[in-house]
Amino acid sequence: MSSEDLLLGLQEIFRDVLDQGDLVLTLHSNAENVPDWDSLAHVNLITAIEKRYKVKFALGELQDLKNVGDMIELLQSKLAAK
Amino acid sequence: MNVYRWADIHVGLTHSFEAMFTEKMVSDFAEISGDINPLHVNGEYAASVGYPAPVLFGLMTSSLYSRLVGVYLPGKFGLLQGIDLDFNAPCFVREVLTVKGEVVYMTEAYQRFEVKASIRKADGKLVSKATIRIGFHGG
Numbered sequence: 001m002s003s004e005d006l007l008l009g010l011q012e013i014f015r016d017v018l019d020q021g022d023l024v025l026t027l028h029s030n031a032e033n034v035p036d037w038d039s040l041a042h043v044n045l046i047t048a049i050e051k052r053y054k055v056k057f058a059l060g061e062l063q064d065l066k067n068v069g070d071m072i073e074l075l076q077s078k079l080a081a082k
Numbered sequence: 083m084n085v086y087r088w089a090d091i092h093v094g095l096t097h098s099f100e101a102m103f104t105e106k107m108v109s110d111f112a113e114i115s116g117d118i119n120p121l122h123v124n125g126e127y128a129a130s131v132g133y134p135a136p137v138l139f140g141l142m143t144s145s146l147y148s149r150l151v152g153v154y155l156p157g158k159f160g161l162l163q164g165i166d167l168d169f170n171a172p173c174f175v176r177e178v179l180t181v182k183g184e185v186v187y188m189t190e191a192y193q194r195f196e197v198k199a200s201i202r203k204a205d206g207k208l209v210s211k212a213t214i215r216i217g218f219h220g221g
Contacts, residue, residue, distance in 0.1 A: 040163060043192045044215070050189065059191040 001079055003027075006072045013048045017041060027069030053079060084157030088193045088218060091185055097154035098182035101146050103138055105175055111142040137172040140210065146181045147199055147212050155183050155197055156216065163194065164215040170208040178204050183214070193218060 011025040018036050031037040037045075049071075050056055055078040065071050084097075112123050120127035121137050128136045144167055151162045173179065183199035194217045201209040 043189065043194055043217075044164070046191060047187070047189045047194070047196075047215075051187070057191045062191055 001076065003072050003076070006075055007068070009052065010049065010068060010071065013045065013052060017044045017048055025068055027072065028067050030067040049075070055079065055082070083153050084155070085159065086156035087159060091156060091188065091195050093185050093188060095155070096182065096184040097150065098180060099149070099154065101149070101179050101181060102177065103142065103175055103179075107142070108136065108138065108175060111139050115139070115141070133172060133174075135174045138174060140169045143173060143179065143201055144210060144212070146179065146201060147183075147214060150181055150183045150197070150199055151214060151216055155185070156218065159218045159220050161217040161219045162214065163217050166213040167210060168212070169210045171203075173201075173203060173209045179209060180204075 007025060007027065011023065014025055014029075014034070014037075015021055015023050018034070018041060020035070023034070025034075031042065046057060046062065053075060055075065057074075057078075061074060065074065108122065112118055117139060121131065121133070122139050123136055125136055128134075144165075147165060147167075148162065151160045152158075180202050181199065182202070183197040185195050186198045187196040189195070194215060197214045197216060198211070199214055200211045203209060
């Protein structure tokens with residue numbers, strides 16, 4: 001799956017979970033520049049991503065992510081390994 | 083009260099219990115919530131709009147989901163983090179309600195799980211259903 005497709009998929013998830021219908025996600029989006037992306041919302045986001053793409057994350061894989069671009073890279077590696 | 087920790091939780095784990103509401107509980111809930119809508123507290127009004135008795139507050143019956151989490155699934159160490167709730171049918175004082183919850187998803191990275199839960203009447207009629215997101219407190 002391409003980065004563009006994953007970005008669009010993640011944007012859909014973020015819009016739903018954060019209740020921000022007009023949120024525009026970029027590869028540089030992170031908890032600092034996306035409103036309401038707090039710790040509890042983060043757990044909701046990860047759960048929603050796991051369910052949508054049928055993958056499972058370990059805590060160690062998530063701790064080093066700095067932005068949405070990093071998440072997309074991790075997702076691509078997970079999906080490629082399936 | 084159960085004392086489940088993360089290691090005790092697995093998909094398919096199920097708990098259920100029965101509960102019933104009284105007139106006093108209804109008046110207490112009206113006072114706590116400030117919801118004095120006559121559908122819930124006035125029998126004559128409820129009858130005039132087609133109900134056999136005042137309809138129990140949906141959020142009062144749904145408080146049983148709090149008991150499900152705090153006492154059964156997982157019990158003592160639970161932390162209710164979110165709930166999606168739908169109401170399906172009215173219910174009334176002194177009806178026996180059965181609350182049931184089953185673990186359906188586990189987010190390993192953050193040790194959080196989801197429970198599909200329902201409240202049903204004695205005849206099986208669905209009163210409400212919920213998806214509950216649950217974490218842990220206390221290490």
